[in-house]
Amino acid sequence: MSRISFWLQRIAQLLIVLLLVTFGVSLLLRLVPVDLATILLPASSEGEREILRAELGFDKGPIGYYLQWLGNFVQGDFGKIYFSGGTEEVSDHLKQAMPRSLLLMVYTQILSLVIAVPLGVLSAYRAGRRADKIISNSLFALSSVPNFAIALLLVIFVGVKFAWLPTLGYVPIAEGYWEHLKHMIMPVISLSLGLIATYTRLLRADMIAALREDYVTMAASKGLSDRRILWRHVLRPSSMTLLTSAALSMGALIGGAIVIESIFATYGIGFEVFAAIGGRQYIALQSTVAVIALFYVFFNLVVDVGSGFVDPRTRDRRVNA
Amino acid sequence: MRKFTKPTWFAIGWLGLMMFFSLFGWLLPFKPWNFVFEDDLEVGLFSSGHLLGTDSNGYDLLSSAVAGTRMSIFIAIAAVGLGGFIGSVLGILAAYLRGKIDTVMVTVFNVGLSVPNLVLALALVSVLATNVDINQAVPTWRRVMVLIISLTIVLIPILGRIARGATLSWSGREFVTAARSMGMKDSKIILRHIVPNVLPALIAVAFLAVGVVIIAEASLSILGVGIPDGASWGGMIARGRNDLEYAPHVLYVPIVFLALTVISTNHLGDVVRSKLDSREAKV
Numbered sequence: 001m002s003r004i005s006f007w008l009q010r011i012a013q014l015l016i017v018l019l020l021v022t023f024g025v026s027l028l029l030r031l032v033p034v035d036l037a038t039i040l041l042p043a044s045s046e047g048e049r050e051i052l053r054a055e056l057g058f059d060k061g062p063i064g065y066y067l068q069w070l071g072n073f074v075q076g077d078f079g080k081i082y083f084s085g086g087t088e089e090v091s092d093h094l095k096q097a098m099p100r101s102l103l104l105m106v107y108t109q110i111l112s113l114v115i116a117v118p119l120g121v122l123s124a125y126r127a128g129r130r131a132d133k134i135i136s137n138s139l140f141a142l143s144s145v146p147n148f149a150i151a152l153l154l155v156i157f158v159g160v161k162f163a164w165l166p167t168l169g170y171v172p173i174a175e176g177y178w179e180h181l182k183h184m185i186m187p188v189i190s191l192s193l194g195l196i197a198t199y200t201r202l203l204r205a206d207m208i209a210a211l212r213e214d215y216v217t218m219a220a221s222k223g224l225s226d227r228r229i230l231w232r233h234v235l236r237p238s239s240m241t242l243l244t245s246a247a248l249s250m251g252a253l254i255g256g257a258i259v260i261e262s263i264f265a266t267y268g269i270g271f272e273v274f275a276a277i278g279g280r281q282y283i284a285l286q287s288t289v290a291v292i293a294l295f296y297v298f299f300n301l302v303v304d305v306g307s308g309f310v311d312p313r314t315r316d317r318r319v320n321a
Numbered sequence: 322m323r324k325f326t327k328p329t330w331f332a333i334g335w336l337g338l339m340m341f342f343s344l345f346g347w348l349l350p351f352k353p354w355n356f357v358f359e360d361d362l363e364v365g366l367f368s369s370g371h372l373l374g375t376d377s378n379g380y381d382l383l384s385s386a387v388a389g390t391r392m393s394i395f396i397a398i399a400a401v402g403l404g405g406f407i408g409s410v411l412g413i414l415a416a417y418l419r420g421k422i423d424t425v426m427v428t429v430f431n432v433g434l435s436v437p438n439l440v441l442a443l444a445l446v447s448v449l450a451t452n453v454d455i456n457q458a459v460p461t462w463r464r465v466m467v468l469i470i471s472l473t474i475v476l477i478p479i480l481g482r483i484a485r486g487a488t489l490s491w492s493g494r495e496f497v498t499a500a501r502s503m504g505m506k507d508s509k510i511i512l513r514h515i516v517p518n519v520l521p522a523l524i525a526v527a528f529l530a531v532g533v534v535i536i537a538e539a540s541l542s543i544l545g546v547g548i549p550d551g552a553s554w555g556g557m558i559a560r561g562r563n564d565l566e567y568a569p570h571v572l573y574v575p576i577v578f579l580a581l582t583v584i585s586t587n588h589l590g591d592v593v594r595s596k597l598d599s600r601e602a603k604v
Contacts, residue, residue: 021432033451144587145580146539148540251435258440258443289436292436293436
């Protein structure tokens with residue numbers, strides 16, 4: 001299969017997934033056993049609700065409603081959030097939440113990879129020995145502790161008992177980078193520990209397999225140092241699974257960090273989902289979930305492109321079709 | 322059977338204890354879990370009368386944790402059982418039949434996987450737990466049902482994809498081809514040859530899934546859409562968060578129960594999987 005048609009097919013697949021996700025959410029909303037217009041405008045007159053129904057397409061049946069929403073969404077109109085005093089644009093909320101979620105995700109990834117890669121290399125190099133056992137076992141235990149538990153323990157100790165770090169809120173970079181980081185440290189640590197364990201494990205397994213390859217024996221018999229073999233020759237071919245998992249968890253971190261975002265009041269995209277549900281803002285919910293799925297699909301594509309760079313052999317092969 | 326290591330015995334023991342608590346906890350002579358001990362507010366850990374202390378409302382934490390076991394474990398087992406069953410049936414059929422059915426199933430799984438677990442669960446819970454009269458509270462039993470259904474739906478694509486992958490690697494084997502060439506019916510091939518081979522992998526994943534569901538249920542409860550009134554571990558954490566500054570031990574108790582349970586299920590999942598790998602290696 002030629003490369004172009006492979007990519008076209010891949011992109012088409014992802015677009016179909018996106019359309020189905022958004023359509024699914026839109027259908028789900030129709031299942032709410034109450035009138036959506038009444039929920040969005042509880043204090044208004046029936047006339048105003050009628051106008052809203054026509055405006056949002058509630059009167060059109062599931063497919064008509066979906067197409068109208070989709071048309072607006074593609075043009076950047078994500079709908080409105082309705083409350084007693086008026087309306088707010090969902091896109092304004094997302095504009096505020098997006099950088100928070102993205103930064104949280106980027107910091108988490110950096111911290112996780114910076115810690116996991118050396119640990120993975122070390123535990124693969126010392127596989128079965130004490131260092132490996134200590135690393136593997138303690139990471140295993142850590143990965144089983146849910147991230148909200150880590151977050152709450154950090155709040156109790158670092159935030160309250162010793163009062164080293166602020167426990168709530170988000171400060172934009174513009175208001176001082178140090179302040180910004182101080183507010184991010186605890187959420188990032190809470191999200192990272194589980195990832196560190198996963199990444200280390202994946203890298204360790206792949207590196208142990210790669211260390212058995214003939215070219216490693218060859219490199220060793222040529223007299224290359226262990227360090228050079230590990231970092232130059234074994235790490236790169238072993239990092240495929242790790243990078244795939246890292247890219248996919250980026251999609252999951254955007255929006256998936258709901259509990260952490262709400263514990264630390266970081267208010268990213270995940271919190272927007274939560275707020276939309278709590279406030280019964282179903283249009284906002286639909287658009288926000290669509291944005292999250294968009295990111296997921298985007299990172300999926302990044303995996304496909306990235307895997308071609310890391311391992312040229314996969315460039316023409318169909319990846320997880 | 323090979324002898325288990327100490328951590329494995331611990332995991333089995335702990336999960337056994339949790340199962341025992343969830344089935345027979347109500348028969349044991351614990352203090353009533355939803356009773357307010359007005360004279361013992363915020364008693365610390367290991368105090369007389371209240372082994373694990375009480376929270377600021379006067380609820381006994383040991384009794385709450387034991388009672389919470391019932392809810393947390395019940396939801397986890399129900400969701401994993403249902404989701405595992407439906408997911409495996411869909412995954413195995415898709416991989417065995419291939420063709421259009423497979424394409425459709427893979428797309429459905431991908432759709433389910435393209436929304437983070439918790440977002441999907443949250444959306445499902447919010448829609449399913451909406452009352453016709455929005456001012457009326459949703460009764461707890463209905464919340465439990467909604468949670469189980471939502472988490473089941475979340476699990477189906479995850480487990481379905483694994484079942485599909487495992488089936489793909491088995492359905493191409495010689496004995497399947499042989500059975501087919503001898504005229505064995507597809508349904509019989511699946512039951513006789515595919516299911517027994519795929520099952521161990523699914524059991525390993527099911528252990529991990531129990532941990533995932535327990536955490537998801539707790540997360541939803543912390544967000545206030547799960548089990549209310551401290552009736553599950555997540556519910557206890559949600560309630561304890563308010564006293565975090567003054568009585569952190571209220572949080573330690575459910576967190577320790579939850580963490581030990583998840584560590585145990587993950588560990589057992591690992592043990593099953595490594596047994597599986599060694600069995601494969603011998604072939």
